[in-house]
Amino acid sequence: MTAPRKHLDLRVSAGRSGSRGCATSWASPITILSVFLALSSSVPSGSVLAQSIAITNGEVHTVSGPVIPGGTVVLEDGVITAVGEDVAIPDGARIIDASGKVVTPGLFDSSTRLGITEVGSYQGTSDGSSGNDRMTAAFNVSEGINPNSTLIPVTRVEGITRAVVAPSGGVSLIAGTSALINLGGSRLSTMLEKTPVAMYAALGETGAGYAGGARPLALLRLREVFQDVLDYAENRAAFDAGNRRDYALSRLDLEALLPVVRGEIPLVLTVNRAGDILTALRLGEEYDLDLVLSGVGEGWMVAEDIAAAGVPVMTNAVSNLPSFEALGACYENVALMHEAGVTVVLSSFDGYNVRNLKQEAGMAVSYGLPHEAALRSVTLTPAEVWGVADEIGSLEPGKAGDVVVWSGDPFELLTSVDHVFINGEEISYESRQRALFEKYRTLEGIPPWK
Amino acid sequence: MRIRFHPMGLAVLLAMGCATSRPQGPAPVSPAPGPSPAAAETGPLFPDPFPSTYHPFPSETTLIRNATIFTGTGERIDNGSVLLRDGKIAEIGPGISVPAGATVIDADGKFVTPGVIDPHSHLGVYASPGIPSLSDGNEMTNPNTAEVWAEHSIWPQDPAFGLALAGGVTALHTLPGSANLIGGRSVTVKPVPSRTYQGMKFPGAPHGLKMACGENPKRVYAQRGPSTRMGNVAGWRSYFIQAQDYLHRWEKWRDDGSDPETRPTRNLELESIAATLNGDMDAHWHCYRADEMVTAMDIANEFGFHIASFEHAVEGYKIRDYLRDYGVCALMWADWWGFKLEAYDGIKENIALVHQAGACAVMHSDDAQIGQFLNLEAAKALRAAQEAGIPITKAEAVAWFTLNAARALGIDDVTGSLEVGKNADVVIWSGDPFSIYTKTEKVFVDGALLFDRSAPNPYLYGDFMLGILPGEVNR
Numbered sequence: 036m037t038a039p040r041k042h043l044d045l046r047v048s049a050g051r052s053g054s055r056g057c058a059t060s061w062a063s064p065i066t067i068l069s070v071f072l073a074l075s076s077s078v079p080s081g082s083v084l085a086q087s088i089a090i091t092n093g094e095v096h097t098v099s100g101p102v103i104p105g106g107t108v109v110l111e112d113g114v115i116t117a118v119g120e121d122v123a124i125p126d127g128a129r130i131i132d133a134s135g136k137v138v139t140p141g142l143f144d145s146s147t148r149l150g151i152t153e154v155g156s157y158q159g160t161s162d163g164s165s166g167n168d169r170m171t172a173a174f175n176v177s178e179g180i181n182p183n184s185t186l187i188p189v190t191r192v193e194g195i196t197r198a199v200v201a202p203s204g205g206v207s208l209i210a211g212t213s214a215l216i217n218l219g220g221s222r223l224s225t226m227l228e229k230t231p232v233a234m235y236a237a238l239g240e241t242g243a244g245y246a247g248g249a250r251p252l253a254l255l256r257l258r259e260v261f262q263d264v265l266d267y268a269e270n271r272a273a274f275d276a277g278n279r280r281d282y283a284l285s286r287l288d289l290e291a292l293l294p295v296v297r298g299e300i301p302l303v304l305t306v307n308r309a310g311d312i313l314t315a316l317r318l319g320e321e322y323d324l325d326l327v328l329s330g331v332g333e334g335w336m337v338a339e340d341i342a343a344a345g346v347p348v349m350t351n352a353v354s355n356l357p358s359f360e361a362l363g364a365c366y367e368n369v370a371l372m373h374e375a376g377v378t379v380v381l382s383s384f385d386g387y388n389v390r391n392l393k394q395e396a397g398m399a400v401s402y403g404l405p406h407e408a409a410l411r412s413v414t415l416t417p418a419e420v421w422g423v424a425d426e427i428g429s430l431e432p433g434k435a436g437d438v439v440v441w442s443g444d445p446f447e448l449l450t451s452v453d454h455v456f457i458n459g460e461e462i463s464y465e466s467r468q469r470a471l472f473e474k475y476r477t478l479e480g481i482p483p484w485k
Numbered sequence: 486m487r488i489r490f491h492p493m494g495l496a497v498l499l500a501m502g503c504a505t506s507r508p509q510g511p512a513p514v515s516p517a518p519g520p521s522p523a524a525a526e527t528g529p530l531f532p533d534p535f536p537s538t539y540h541p542f543p544s545e546t547t548l549i550r551n552a553t554i555f556t557g558t559g560e561r562i563d564n565g566s567v568l569l570r571d572g573k574i575a576e577i578g579p580g581i582s583v584p585a586g587a588t589v590i591d592a593d594g595k596f597v598t599p600g601v602i603d604p605h606s607h608l609g610v611y612a613s614p615g616i617p618s619l620s621d622g623n624e625m626t627n628p629n630t631a632e633v634w635a636e637h638s639i640w641p642q643d644p645a646f647g648l649a650l651a652g653g654v655t656a657l658h659t660l661p662g663s664a665n666l667i668g669g670r671s672v673t674v675k676p677v678p679s680r681t682y683q684g685m686k687f688p689g690a691p692h693g694l695k696m697a698c699g700e701n702p703k704r705v706y707a708q709r710g711p712s713t714r715m716g717n718v719a720g721w722r723s724y725f726i727q728a729q730d731y732l733h734r735w736e737k738w739r740d741d742g743s744d745p746e747t748r749p750t751r752n753l754e755l756e757s758i759a760a761t762l763n764g765d766m767d768a769h770w771h772c773y774r775a776d777e778m779v780t781a782m783d784i785a786n787e788f789g790f791h792i793a794s795f796e797h798a799v800e801g802y803k804i805r806d807y808l809r810d811y812g813v814c815a816l817m818w819a820d821w822w823g824f825k826l827e828a829y830d831g832i833k834e835n836i837a838l839v840h841q842a843g844a845c846a847v848m849h850s851d852d853a854q855i856g857q858f859l860n861l862e863a864a865k866a867l868r869a870a871q872e873a874g875i876p877i878t879k880a881e882a883v884a885w886f887t888l889n890a891a892r893a894l895g896i897d898d899v900t901g902s903l904e905v906g907k908n909a910d911v912v913i914w915s916g917d918p919f920s921i922y923t924k925t926e927k928v929f930v931d932g933a934l935l936f937d938r939s940a941p942n943p944y945l946y947g948d949f950m951l952g953i954l955p956g957e958v959n960r
Contacts, residue, residue, distance in 0.1 A: 154825060154826050155824035156700065157825075336954075353855075356613045356614075356644075356648070358614045362950075363954050390820070394921065398921065400921070401923075447922075449919060450868075451872055468831070471830055472873065
């Protein structure tokens with residue numbers, strides 16, 4: 036064995052010398068790198084509150100308006116203050132030359148498990164589903180979100196700046212409510228943007244499975260729920276006084292469903308089979324619900340009906356394997372629904388690889404969706420569907436400073452992410468994966484030595 | 486754009502179907518009840534009673550010209566031509582004159598690569614639709630099921646075979662699952678229409694012994710054991726000790742003259758392991774963690790068998806020097822990580838680092854979806870290389886899903902690269918295969934045009950899909 040020329044532990048200790056922390060420092064070599072990066076790009080290390088930033092000369096995709104070649108985006112106090120070809124750059128602003136680059140709003144994934152899963156196979160890190168049948172609709176993911184999850188940095192360095200964290204599964208066909216977070220914070224109080232965003236339930240095979248083994252039971256159950264909630268809404272005092280018939284739901288679940296029957300938050304229904312989609316649309320009409328359909332594997336087969344109902348859908352593009360839920364699954368699904376006038380939101384439906392949202396959008400384009408529609412489906416359209424379009428989703432003055440500078444087309448797999456801003460601040464590009472890479476970039480210094 | 490079922494495509498395939506049912510190749514070998522004396526004298530100790538009946542589909546002499554060619558060997562030829570004749574690559578280079586009667590395809594602006602090879606798939610054994618009726622990939626009844634063969638679970642009508650072919654795949658390795666320490670025998674097939682799996686078996690490709698490290702067997706057998714990683718290791722070693730004895734008995738019987746009266750009793754479980762010990766097949770070992778891969782190498786060295794590939798190798802980058810020195814291929818994903826603790830250290834640079842070390846780096850799917858676009862998975866890994874400052878060209882990265890995969894499966898002498906004399910397994914792409922917007926245009930298997938995006942063919946997707954969607958709906 037040859038003696039190591041440099042020792043691993045030296046590199047580690049160099050990373051955090053002088054920093055505050057517990058004695059067993061879990062520092063990583065990345066610290067050195069990030070300091071270097073920060074210096075080299077003239078970012079003061081440590082965050083300076085709301086420094087003005089001007090991203091200049093980029094191909095600016097505002098999403099809400101036409102593409103601006105050679106455009107500038109100005110961020111001040113965390114928000115976008117100017118977008119255009121010829122805009123004044125504030126004094127002292129940090130200037131990022133985006134010549135030859137593409138500038139877009141930060142991407143927005145509408146269904147993720149970010150923060151509510153860490154190691155998939157270990158239940159102790161899983162907080163996304165309720166196993167308590169008295170708290171299903173009432174189950175809200177927010178306080179289960181771990182702001183220090185290693186999944187979040189891995190995602191934001193890829194240009195995804197906002198995500199809906201959605202509940203799933205559990206013991207009921209009603210899964211609970213979701214939260215919208217920005218991926219830039221370090222604690223829930225600065226990350227949480229909105230909750231509840233929506234209520235989640237399933238029809239089709241999944242719903243049938245929860246309701247007793249047949250599709251009609253799932254519908255019967257949902258109607259029972261809505262009838263109870265509507266009754267409860269009119270008779271809360273009587274219920275509290277013990278003067279009302281028994282409800283099928285707990286008081287907490289009834290309360291959680293009030294905003295749904297009042298149309299204040301959407302009900303996201305997972306459906307895939309063409310016939311189930313039509314059933315879902317009927318149910319939505321019956322109770323005057325603000326519906327969003329999720330999955331919609333056979334959406335293209337009933338696209339005109341979905342469009343006529345004005346119901347948005349949330350789906351992924353990389354799906355063409357036939358199942359009995361979606362024998363008609365095909366890559367063209369997204370494009371065909373868009374052509375028919377359906378409002379489409381693309382999502383990764385993932386936790387670890389939310390970063391592949393870009394690939395979803397690119398695949399949709401490859402199979403017929405116009406590029407600008409694909410970009411909209413991961414920025415402004417989800418912002419509209421989830422009721423936050425006045426804050427995010429496009430590059431417009433007054434909106435949050437969520438901006439990404441790409442080396443080229445955001446959907447191309449060889450494109451790099453050059454800069455990510457969330458609420459006007461450049462993110463840290465550190466992640467656990469980067470730390471591992473930096474440690475193993477060379478095997479020199481890694482024992483045992485061969 | 487909709488994929489329409491085209492009557493022309495149907496007619497073409499009907500003609501092909503006739504050809505398949507009357508193979509003109511070598512007569513099928515009759516299944517033998519056991520290793521016959523003759524076989525023992527002249528052939529393998531344990532012959533295959535389920536031999537391939539694959540015969541190439543009808544093909545025309547085809548010249549593809551003006552293409553950007555990635556050969557699979559790391560080279561790039563601009564404005565190049567490839568000549569496919571009699572099912573083989575007859576010529577390749579910058580300029581080839583048109584042979585009389587050849588079909589000429591002008592591939593100006595298009596790219597050509599070898600057929601994609603997916604070295605880790607469960608097509609056929611976990612067929613679509615993914616319901617329990619078709620869940621045939623894990624014989625979860627014993628930690629050692631070396632006696633089962635994946636091919637006996639393959640449903641040739643799995644629609645995903647046709648979808649893989651449409652994604653450029655011309656050969657794939659179907660393995661048993663990873664529930665068991667030894668899961669059984671794997672098989673290499675071509676994703677071509679066939680009524681039988683024998684009609685898909687890649688001629689001459691060796692079987693593999695599927696083994697699995699780590700969390701899966703530990704979890705599945707927690708109650709009966711092995712329930713720990715040390716239990717896993719003890720398990721493999723004891724199975725190989727038994728197989729050594731078994732192999733010695735058979736070799737001694739052969740060396741003593743193969744007297745039918747004294748032939749040892751056959752044991753299918755030990756036979757698979759013995760065939761690994763005597764080199765008829767190699768191990769394909771599901772291992773995520775670096776330390777477990779090195780332990781696996783020690784076990785292989787202890788018993789004298791070879792590991793052809795580590796499946797998934799999420800921590801391959803940590804021991805890339807070991808992988809190189811041992812001479813094993815690492816089958817990796819571009820970005821899968823985290824779904825269990827042994828996958829928690831997955832990094833995007835894995836393939837790039839393994840490649841840079843000079844080890845055999847391979848892209849794999851383990852998935853019927855991403856197996857349809859291994860070129861795009863490679864693009865993500867190539868981006869990681871570029872950002873890490875690891876110099877790897879597109880031409881070199883093509884080897885991740887072609888030649889290196891062929892190497893892992895022991896078929897690199899006949900396929901995996903565009904070299905004269907090799908099988909004419911070829912893909913014409915609409916553009917740069919590392920672009921998200923590129924699609925396959927034509928896929929040739931042994932010189933036969935089996936997938937043509939301009940002439941969709943409903944028979945590629947198995948009987949299951951026929952007539953299953955309403956008639957007025959064009960898929």
